[in-house]
Amino acid sequence: MKKAGKGKGKVVIPGFGMTMGITVSMLSLLILIPLASVMAYSFKMSLPEFAELVTRPNIVQAFITSILCAFIAAVINSVFGVIIAWVLVRYEFFGKRLIDGMIELPFALPTAVAGITLTKMYSDNGFLGKAFERIGIEVAYTKIGIVIAMVFIGIPFVVRAIQPVLEKLPRSCEEAGLMLGASRSVVFRKIIFPEIMPPLLTGFGLALARGIGEYGSVIYISGNSEKNKTQVVSYIIMQKLNSGNVDYEGAAAIALILLIISFVMLFVINVIQHVASKRTSA
Amino acid sequence: MYVEMKGICKKFGNYDAARDISFGIEKGKLAAILGPSGSGKTTILRILAGLETQDKGDIIVEGKVINDIPASKRGIGFVFQNYALFRYMTVYDNIAFGLKVQKAGKEKIDERVREMISLIGLEGLEKRYPDQLSGGQRQRVAFARAIAPNPQLLLLDEPFAAIDAKVRKELRSWLKEMIQKVGITSIFVTHDQEEAVEVADDIIIINEGNLEQIGTPSEIYKHPQTPFVAKFIGSSTVLEDLSGFKGFEEIGKGKKVIVRPEFVEAFKSDNKKFHDLIPAAEEGVIEKIEFRGSYLEVTLKVGDVSLITNRSLERRNISIGEKMYVLLHRIYVFEDGTAKRYKNSLLKDVDIELM
Numbered sequence: 001m002k003k004a005g006k007g008k009g010k011v012v013i014p015g016f017g018m019t020m021g022i023t024v025s026m027l028s029l030l031i032l033i034p035l036a037s038v039m040a041y042s043f044k045m046s047l048p049e050f051a052e053l054v055t056r057p058n059i060v061q062a063f064i065t066s067i068l069c070a071f072i073a074a075v076i077n078s079v080f081g082v083i084i085a086w087v088l089v090r091y092e093f094f095g096k097r098l099i100d101g102m103i104e105l106p107f108a109l110p111t112a113v114a115g116i117t118l119t120k121m122y123s124d125n126g127f128l129g130k131a132f133e134r135i136g137i138e139v140a141y142t143k144i145g146i147v148i149a150m151v152f153i154g155i156p157f158v159v160r161a162i163q164p165v166l167e168k169l170p171r172s173c174e175e176a177g178l179m180l181g182a183s184r185s186v187v188f189r190k191i192i193f194p195e196i197m198p199p200l201l202t203g204f205g206l207a208l209a210r211g212i213g214e215y216g217s218v219i220y221i222s223g224n225s226e227k228n229k230t231q232v233v234s235y236i237i238m239q240k241l242n243s244g245n246v247d248y249e250g251a252a253a254i255a256l257i258l259l260i261i262s263f264v265m266l267f268v269i270n271v272i273q274h275v276a277s278k279r280t281s282a
Numbered sequence: 283m284y285v286e287m288k289g290i291c292k293k294f295g296n297y298d299a300a301r302d303i304s305f306g307i308e309k310g311k312l313a314a315i316l317g318p319s320g321s322g323k324t325t326i327l328r329i330l331a332g333l334e335t336q337d338k339g340d341i342i343v344e345g346k347v348i349n350d351i352p353a354s355k356r357g358i359g360f361v362f363q364n365y366a367l368f369r370y371m372t373v374y375d376n377i378a379f380g381l382k383v384q385k386a387g388k389e390k391i392d393e394r395v396r397e398m399i400s401l402i403g404l405e406g407l408e409k410r411y412p413d414q415l416s417g418g419q420r421q422r423v424a425f426a427r428a429i430a431p432n433p434q435l436l437l438l439d440e441p442f443a444a445i446d447a448k449v450r451k452e453l454r455s456w457l458k459e460m461i462q463k464v465g466i467t468s469i470f471v472t473h474d475q476e477e478a479v480e481v482a483d484d485i486i487i488i489n490e491g492n493l494e495q496i497g498t499p500s501e502i503y504k505h506p507q508t509p510f511v512a513k514f515i516g517s518s519t520v521l522e523d524l525s526g527f528k529g530f531e532e533i534g535k536g537k538k539v540i541v542r543p544e545f546v547e548a549f550k551s552d553n554k555k556f557h558d559l560i561p562a563a564e565e566g567v568i569e570k571i572e573f574r575g576s577y578l579e580v581t582l583k584v585g586d587v588s589l590i591t592n593r594s595l596e597r598r599n600i601s602i603g604e605k606m607y608v609l610l611h612r613i614y615v616f617e618d619g620t621a622k623r624y625k626n627s628l629l630k631d632v633d634i635e636l637m
Contacts, residue, residue: 180431
């Protein structure tokens with residue numbers, strides 16, 4: 001460790017030992033040890049027990065609901081995230097800074113507050129819910145409601161991933177496309193899109209991962225009905241810990257699967273980014 | 283005239299980027315739009331390209347008014363200052379872009395792209411990405427990409443600004459050679475007078491949105507029409523009062539006078555070559571000597587004015603504080619908006635430039 005610190009040569013601010021120590025301790029206490037304990041608990045089950053648990057219909061259904069809704073929400077977020085980032089980067093308008101600041105609201109807002117508010121608005125006596133009901137769409141207590149909650153919590157990931165890349169993209173690249181005779185749509189597809197593709201994937205992946213594991217904002221609007229297939233995975237985990245006989249191992253087993261999904265997604269995102277950056281530079 | 287701008291005006295808010303600009307360029311010529319930064323020269327180029335819209339005036343190419351034709355349909359090639367290469371495309375795909383957009387046949391595209399790559403001398407680098415190229419190579423690719431679809435006009439915005447000084451000179455002559463080879467009418471924007479003089483057939487000088495003068499480099503150098511041009515071209519000194527100088531008594535007080543280093547000759551009192559000219563010269567003291575690589579730039583104090591002259595390194599050594607004779611043999615005087623050349627009247631038939 002000491003060697004690594006010295007290997008960098010003289011630095012202005014010393015203290016590699018201390019900062020590295022704090023980094024490792026924080027990572028261990030907050031991330032590595034809890035994650036390892038999830039694994040440890042779930043490994044208390046035998047493999048057949050584990051398999052039996054995670055293939056129960058209601059649990060499989062919860063995974064399907066979570067992943068499907070999170071996927072749809074991430075797709076919606078990708079489309080609107082690009083548009084929002086575009087507007088914020090490319091145009092000057094009154095209140096731009098305010099809107100820019102509001103993008104982070106879903107991060108800062110307690111998810112329960114968001115969940116309750118969305119439920120109230122989209123339930124059959126909320127004003128948006130009423131409007132949707134008139135055209136025959138039920139939002140609250142259906143998968144649509146879950147998707148809406150996930151769109152809400154996922155949008156900052158996409159916008160904040162794309163914004164810096166769009167800011168760095170010189171306008172002359174688009175103009176160069178125009179001067180070579182390309183139409184606006186060709187300029188977007190062939191010049192702008194390849195630029196925002198890697199950050200868009202990052203944003204998509206993060207929004208998806210967040211959506212799959214989301215609890216606070218989803219449980220109110222979903223209704224958590226097994227019959228209507230609106231139970232999400234994190235609700236199932238909560239249920240295991242809430243009921244009379246606490247099933248910690250069961251909860252940990254389901255959590256482990258969620259953890260694996262998250263890891264796989266992070267890994268895939270990183271691989272894609274690595275490949276993309278390799279394509280353009282030496 | 284092949285390309286013509288007639289009465290072009292453009293305002294950005296309160297700022298006049300172009301005020302009634304009119305000029306024409308003949309087919310096959312390489313013209314430079316020269317001006318200090320913020321003079322509106324890039325705006326004029328962008329209006330020509332269709333990337334900006336003029337408030338007033340007409341753009342005519344080959345006898346056709348193209349005001350209402352969008353940038354993508356004007357058939358004009360444009361090389362951007364930062365090259366604006368497409369990062370996610372290889373050198374090959376960058377050059378092929380314009381042809382692909384035109385929906386040319388695959389074989390035709392391939393043939394043209396290979397022709398372009400060999401023209402710019404980048405064979406073997408087709409599969410590289412722009413980030414893997416040097417500045418000079420990027421500029422070559424940007425040039426090839428712009429001319430690949432056979433545009434009727436090529437515009438270049440500060441084509442050498444982003445390249446380090448050493449490669450710049452080389453690229454200048456390369457670009458001039460390329461443009462002559464391809465035979466395309468071209469206009470480039472620059473703030474560097476040396477660049478404009480070296481590369482262009484015609485120079486259009488712009489200042490604060492006004493067209494100051496248009497002409498060949500030697501015309502502009504010899505016959506500057508405005509005080510701005512006289513000051514901007516060549517490293518000139520502006521004097522407000524020259525009444526104390528011998529040989530220029532006929533010029534009244536209060537007239538702006540411009541002196542170029544070539545108009546000033548400084549010699550030591552024992553210099554035999556200039557001995558006869560001492561009566562026409564003033565006495566001066568060396569104030570500053572700056573080494574300029576192949577010559578010395580010497581500043582001399584004569585009375586209360588400072589004059590600059592360039593001195594060959596082949597001549598005798600001089601030092602700061604040394605007294606020298608300073609002969610002013612030619613000046614520009616501004617009268618009624620034009621520059622007039624005056625010769626030192628004491629020199630009579632002696633032509634110092636031939637000495």
